[in-house]
Amino acid sequence: MFQETSSDAERKILSILKVLSESSKPLGSITIARELKRHGISLSERAVRYYLRITDERGYTQFLGRNGRMLTSKGLEELKLALAPEQVGFILDKLELLAFQTTFDPQKRRGELPINTSLVDQERFKEALLVMKDVFKAGICVSELVAVASEGEKLGSVVIPKGKIGLATVCSVVINGVLLKSGIPIDSKFGGVLEIKNSKPKRFVAIINYDGTSLDPSEQYIRARMTSVRKVVKTGNGKILANFREIPAPSRTMVEEKIAMLKEVGINGVYVLGNTSEAICQIPVRLNRVGMVLLGGLNPVAAAVEAGIMVENIAESGMLDFEKLVSFWEVLNKYTND
Amino acid sequence: MFQETSSDAERKILSILKVLSESSKPLGSITIARELKRHGISLSERAVRYYLRITDERGYTQFLGRNGRMLTSKGLEELKLALAPEQVGFILDKLELLAFQTTFDPQKRRGELPINTSLVDQERFKEALLVMKDVFKAGICVSELVAVASEGEKLGSVVIPKGKIGLATVCSVVINGVLLKSGIPIDSKFGGVLEIKNSKPKRFVAIINYDGTSLDPSEQYIRARMTSVRKVVKTGNGKILANFREIPAPSRTMVEEKIAMLKEVGINGVYVLGNTSEAICQIPVRLNRVGMVLLGGLNPVAAAVEAGIMVENIAESGMLDFEKLVSFWEVLNKYTND
Structure with missing residues (x-):
């Protein structure tokens, strides 16, 4: 009957989605890692790339080649829902x-x-x-x-x-x-x-x-x-x-x-x-x-x-x-x- | 800029509207006074009749002859609005x-x-x-x-x-x-x-x-x-x-x-x-x-x-x-x- 709470990985994914949601342009993993740091979250560029592959698979982000990634509407929806208990x-x-x-x-x-x-x-x-x-x-x-x-x-x-x-x-x-x-x-x-x-x-x-x-x-x-x-x-x-x-x-x-x-x-x-x-x-x-x-x-x-x-x-x-x-x-x- | 809070009279009027709102049939002043008593409000039959004339004038109640009075939709609306601060x-x-x-x-x-x-x-x-x-x-x-x-x-x-x-x-x-x-x-x-x-x-x-x-x-x-x-x-x-x-x-x-x-x-x-x-x-x-x-x-x-x-x-x-x-x-x- 009981669902486990968001794992650490899920929290990291959410923080990446949050950074993307605040940008009107596609972002690359270097920029995302830098933005996360500004919010007090330490994640290497490599780790960011790892999580971005997961978010791509889930359809939360869209890979746009060299320019980086954008949040999809599905990703925005996920972000909104996931943040509710903290809200x-x-x-x-x-x-x-x-x-x-x-x-x-x-x-x-x-x-x-x-x-x-x-x-x-x-x-x-x-x-x-x-x-x-x-x-x-x-x-x-x-x-x-x-x-x-x-x-x-x-x-x-x-x-x-x-x-x-x-x-x-x-x-x-x-x-x-x-x-x-x-x-x-x-x-x-x-x-x-x-x-x-x-x-x-x-x-x-x-x-x-x-x-x-x-x-x-x-x-x-x-x-x-x-x-x-x-x-x-x-x-x-x-x-x-x-x-x-x-x-x-x-x-x-x-x-x-x-x-x-x-x-x-x-x-x-x-x-x-x-x-x-x-x-x-x-x-x-x-x-x-x-x-x-x-x-x-x-x-x-x-x-x-x-x-x-x-x-x-x-x-x-x-x-x-x-x-x-x-x-x-x-x-x-x-x-x-x- | 400041509106005075409901006077005593307004509270009595509301309690009468409340009694009427809980009935599917028209009620006379005797029944209303009895119901108010059950709710801990002492109001004579005569006082009830006095307030009912006010509620009639305001369009909150409708006089139906011998059967008594019914709450109008305006009265119901008033009751809902007035109770909000207490809600x-x-x-x-x-x-x-x-x-x-x-x-x-x-x-x-x-x-x-x-x-x-x-x-x-x-x-x-x-x-x-x-x-x-x-x-x-x-x-x-x-x-x-x-x-x-x-x-x-x-x-x-x-x-x-x-x-x-x-x-x-x-x-x-x-x-x-x-x-x-x-x-x-x-x-x-x-x-x-x-x-x-x-x-x-x-x-x-x-x-x-x-x-x-x-x-x-x-x-x-x-x-x-x-x-x-x-x-x-x-x-x-x-x-x-x-x-x-x-x-x-x-x-x-x-x-x-x-x-x-x-x-x-x-x-x-x-x-x-x-x-x-x-x-x-x-x-x-x-x-x-x-x-x-x-x-x-x-x-x-x-x-x-x-x-x-x-x-x-x-x-x-x-x-x-x-x-x-x-x-x-x-x-x-x-x-x-x-």
């Missing part, structure tokens, strides 16, 4: 990693910040933009700054597949990152669905704690069609993606300053900031803590899904340089004037 | 409540056990049965015992809506209940998606902890189309719904006895039983504990959804008397010979 509590770990990796400085207007990546069929991208337009206009997003990438290009750690266009939206974890760099610890509690009534936040109607899930809550809510972002834009009533955070009460003034600074460079996302130990949106807050509701960065994309457009979302998909972001309105102009 | 960790609480309420005794073959309720359009019910047939045959279920109810009838705490047929499947929490009644504490850890390879359990590829979610994990996985139950039946490879539990190591022998007893009355569901502190399906198990993988009771229904049949699932939907269960094969015969 319990993974979403929280991922958020904290991205916050740590944030180097974006709102005063200097440079550095890297965390993004979400959404993949849309090329033929429907324009249509998706037209739906998202109203959501960006209503401000139900973290930022109007986005990035667009074509097939083969990379957004964060995601390589855009054939036939797709990738749209990067700013992830609300940017707030965590900027606060963390100022020495303010911020506690990511849960991803939820927030009910809006008369254009005001009312209450959370669904909650998934970050420390108990291997799946991103926002991705799940979008898939399960639990949002009505378009309705909120039109009528002021409906349900949007929102996240809950907590900060130490004495840091509140500093946090307000940072929020103002971020606003100046076009990054919003803080929807409600509570007072000490005050429940917000019906969520109790502990002693000497302040609750904070952040808007989900994927709200515009949720609206596109509501409109029947198929979108694959990878929340918290990695980091992007602030300088690579452009205004959504520029993107809209470009695609609607074509 | 953080709610799934775990719900599981423990149902385990406590289980009175089913496998030796005496009587008592109540927890069920899931699935709602299928009347026109597609036969088609759904034909898909589920293979899954029941392959044993990817908790039990072949089911119950069927028509519109207006009740399964657990769910009243079957117009145009639908309700199918109750035995919920894996029945194992919790039977063990608990024997004095064995059982810890419900998470609901997951289990990868099956060569007809054997391999590893969990998705995990949501019961104590950190307001949404049932199985309902979510079915909605997000993360299962491939039909593929497992056909090829021995694919993904099914499964849950993870833990028991104290010294109780293992007693647990085995109970499992054998349940098997005799047609209730299975224990898919893997580990050894002391042994990881199963790549999930580590604590010191002096034994891990246990249970099959999801909704696996047959997941297969129907995979086949494109719309099904609304309410996992852990309440209790049903063992005597009301019938064999799936009887139901299949009845509907396919019509």
Whole structure:
């Protein structure tokens, strides 16, 4: 009845697949060995070649002659599945990693910040933009700054597949990152669905704690069609993606300053900031803590899904340089004037 | 920016809606006051009438003359939304409540056990049965015992809506209940998606902890189309719904006895039983504990959804008397010979 856990060999194979998954070009065994070393894994070039023969046989990688190897879709699938047991509590770990990796400085207007990546069929991208337009206009997003990438290009750690266009939206974890760099610890509690009534936040109607899930809550809510972002834009009533955070009460003034600074460079996302130990949106807050509701960065994309457009979302998909972001309105102009 | 929490009046209104939601017939204010008392809420008949006028105005209830009032679909929606903040960790609480309420005794073959309720359009019910047939045959279920109810009838705490047929499947929490009644504490850890390879359990590829979610994990996985139950039946490879539990190591022998007893009355569901502190399906198990993988009771229904049949699932939907269960094969015969 019992299956043995992944052997050492399987772990090494996975680490090689992981390196390949992060590259948009084929990689040779020398490069793979070097990349593994950067991740703290010592494997000789010869050992890498040995494991690559196994991954070829299993159909996880494809040998492309002198250029090296690429990950196949089967290999990507295997990688996703195999990493799941390590992903319990993974979403929280991922958020904290991205916050740590944030180097974006709102005063200097440079550095890297965390993004979400959404993949849309090329033929429907324009249509998706037209739906998202109203959501960006209503401000139900973290930022109007986005990035667009074509097939083969990379957004964060995601390589855009054939036939797709990738749209990067700013992830609300940017707030965590900027606060963390100022020495303010911020506690990511849960991803939820927030009910809006008369254009005001009312209450959370669904909650998934970050420390108990291997799946991103926002991705799940979008898939399960639990949002009505378009309705909120039109009528002021409906349900949007929102996240809950907590900060130490004495840091509140500093946090307000940072929020103002971020606003100046076009990054919003803080929807409600509570007072000490005050429940917000019906969520109790502990002693000497302040609750904070952040808007989900994927709200515009949720609206596109509501409109029947198929979108694959990878929340918290990695980091992007602030300088690579452009205004959504520029993107809209470009695609609607074509 | 801040909304006040539900006032006392709102809580009373919700408790009245809750009583109405649990009835398949209209209720008068006397009955409602009596039911509230059973739940530990003291409200005079006059007070109930006062609040019912408010719920009528808001469209949550419908006045049906002398027979009393029924909950409207708007009222049901309100009830669901309003209860969400109290539902953080709610799934775990719900599981423990149902385990406590289980009175089913496998030796005496009587008592109540927890069920899931699935709602299928009347026109597609036969088609759904034909898909589920293979899954029941392959044993990817908790039990072949089911119950069927028509519109207006009740399964657990769910009243079957117009145009639908309700199918109750035995919920894996029945194992919790039977063990608990024997004095064995059982810890419900998470609901997951289990990868099956060569007809054997391999590893969990998705995990949501019961104590950190307001949404049932199985309902979510079915909605997000993360299962491939039909593929497992056909090829021995694919993904099914499964849950993870833990028991104290010294109780293992007693647990085995109970499992054998349940098997005799047609209730299975224990898919893997580990050894002391042994990881199963790549999930580590604590010191002096034994891990246990249970099959999801909704696996047959997941297969129907995979086949494109719309099904609304309410996992852990309440209790049903063992005597009301019938064999799936009887139901299949009845509907396919019509």
